[in-house]
Amino acid sequence: MGYDAAYWRDGSDAALMRHARAEGRLILTRDHQLAGRRGVWAMLVAAETLDDQIEEVRAKLWGAPQPFSRCSECNGQLVDLSHADAQDLVPSYVWQTQSTFQRCPDCGRVYWKGTHWPALQARLR
Numbered sequence: 001m002g003y004d005a006a007y008w009r010d011g012s013d014a015a016l017m018r019h020a021r022a023e024g025r026l027i028l029t030r031d032h033q034l035a036g037r038r039g040v041w042a043m044l045v046a047a048e049t050l051d052d053q054i055e056e057v058r059a060k061l062w063g064a065p066q067p068f069s070r071c072s073e074c075n076g077q078l079v080d081l082s083h084a085d086a087q088d089l090v091p092s093y094v095w096q097t098q099s100t101f102q103r104c105p106d107c108g109r110v111y112w113k114g115t116h117w118p119a120l121q122a123r124l125r
């Protein structure tokens, strides 16, 4: 959805809170205790299903989403990549059938509007 986001996999709640504070991040959590702690900027996500969670978070967050503007691997802000520059970076069939590409400047991953694109757009709508 284009939000600057980080995923916390390992480590203590205290480490997460320090990390979030240092980067000015809001913690999205389903952990009632974590969300209720003092000194933490957190939002409790109550919805059970992924689609409901997306809707809940989107309703509470500020700023319009910018879908498909960040790297799904590393959170980098995607930049446009010319068709010519994409030639050696994507499979031949993809290069021949796609006209627009984006690249993550942080990890180098290249994105295009593949067959999954319409389904993702519909889900976000």
Ligand SMILES: [Zn+2]
Pocket (backbone or CB within 6 Å): 071, 072, 073, 074, 075, 076, 104, 105, 106, 107, 108, 109
């Ligand atoms: Zn990346």
